[in-house]
Amino acid sequence: MNDGSESIAGQSSERWVLGAGEIEFLWRHLREGVLATDADDWICLCNPSAGRLLGISDSACVGQKLSEVISSPALWRAIEILRRTPPPRPSRPVEIHIDGQSRLLDVTLHEIAPDTSLRIRQVLYILDETESYRLARMKADFVANASHELRTPLATIKVAAETLLESANDAGDSNAPGSGRDHERRFLEVLHKNVLRLEELVRDLLALDSLESARLTVKFKEVFLPQMIGDIARDYTGRLSDKGIRLETDYRLNTFWADRKLLKVALANLIDNAIKFVPSHTGVIRIRSEGYEDQVILKVEDNGPGIPPQDVERVFERFYQVDKARDEGSYAGTGLGLAIVKHAIAAMNGSVVAESTLGVGTTFRILLPQQIEEE
Numbered sequence: 001m002n003d004g005s006e007s008i009a010g011q012s013s014e015r016w017v018l019g020a021g022e023i024e025f026l027w028r029h030l031r032e033g034v035l036a037t038d039a040d041d042w043i044c045l046c047n048p049s050a051g052r053l054l055g056i057s058d059s060a061c062v063g064q065k066l067s068e069v070i071s072s073p074a075l076w077r078a079i080e081i082l083r084r085t086p087p088p089r090p091s092r093p094v095e096i097h098i099d100g101q102s103r104l105l106d107v108t109l110h111e112i113a114p115d116t117s118l119r120i121r122q123v124l125y126i127l128d129e130t131e132s133y134r135l136a137r138m139k140a141d142f143v144a145n146a147s148h149e150l151r152t153p154l155a156t157i158k159v160a161a162e163t164l165l166e167s168a169n170d171a172g173d174s175n176a177p178g179s180g181r182d183h184e185r186r187f188l189e190v191l192h193k194n195v196l197r198l199e200e201l202v203r204d205l206l207a208l209d210s211l212e213s214a215r216l217t218v219k220f221k222e223v224f225l226p227q228m229i230g231d232i233a234r235d236y237t238g239r240l241s242d243k244g245i246r247l248e249t250d251y252r253l254n255t256f257w258a259d260r261k262l263l264k265v266a267l268a269n270l271i272d273n274a275i276k277f278v279p280s281h282t283g284v285i286r287i288r289s290e291g292y293e294d295q296v297i298l299k300v301e302d303n304g305p306g307i308p309p310q311d312v313e314r315v316f317e318r319f320y321q322v323d324k325a326r327d328e329g330s331y332a333g334t335g336l337g338l339a340i341v342k343h344a345i346a347a348m349n350g351s352v353v354a355e356s357t358l359g360v361g362t363t364f365r366i367l368l369p370q371q372i373e374e375e
């Protein structure tokens, strides 16, 4: 053990205290690009990875204004959005072009409270995710192709099951409980129910694929939120009243700009989850909206069972379900809803986060930057 180590009281092991040399070594070999700026936006620190990702040397970076070093408009826009986003801030994916090559970066921003003795005020972490995005795209393409191929045979099975079920239901007296026809009818019902679930799964997979596709066209139009929520609530009238759920709204901002179809898909999925998880008769779902600088904040809050802290970030992953047993039988779902929400919001340059307390409830918060009017 060298001089740079110290004993931890009550433990037999010893812990390294990093010396300047070790910190320098780690700093130079971090895969993540790190850029720190002071209160006036001058760059105080820039590691080699950040220099590499931005296409300039790390030593040339230090002492310059951040806006002069960031040459990619997309990256600068992402930084501006991150700066205007209240914490907790999710990271933002950004595509940049360096030396004729496209790179996909994941950018995170951390702010340092002004009352610390540190000179740095903001730290940007930049990860090159080009390869993992490429692999994810390959997997997604495979799933989308398979889903596409499944559509035709599924439609055929569904029509056959529905026709047989209709004739079994029309069979009258020979349908008596315990009879052969009755068994047949029950099996047909199981078949039909599962075909519908498969059809929903394939539909969700294809919806996810089109949300991720570069061909997706996003059209920003004026959205009148009370009307959109009213339309969604109408679609769920049966389930809301069956469970005796109260739907409350608090609109501090009624009108803003978004892609209507994408926003409706996202809000409908969040409301669908809230309905599924709140308790019967005491369930409350609250929809809130407000403006924050040039962003819109939308919240879907519920008083359901909450999501354990270790699962909160993972619920946006495809097929991730916290506890399959907890979900309601006939509305069990497949775990794709929140992945669809995340992609729909990301397509509008926004972000969505979940905040949850076990036993108290869950809030999904959507942030949408406001856009210039489009035809």
Ligand SMILES: Nc1ncnc2c1ncn2[C@@H]1O[C@H](COP(=O)(O)OP(=O)(O)OP(=O)(O)O)[C@@H](O)[C@H]1O
Binding pocket: 204, 269, 273, 274, 277, 302, 304, 305, 306, 307, 315, 320, 321, 322, 323, 327, 331, 332, 333, 334, 335, 336, 337, 338, 339, 362
């Ligand atoms: N409002 C909520 N309260 C508690 N848990 C939630 C809530 N929303 C989502 N979850 C958890 O996150 C998981 C993923 O949600 P997601 O919407 O992606 O899938 P799903 O609702 O199970 O199925 P699908 O949306 O495909 O029908 C859920 O299974 C549930 O465990």
Ligand SMILES: [Mg+2]
Binding pocket: 269, 272, 273, 333, 336, 337, 338
């Ligand atoms: Mg869902």
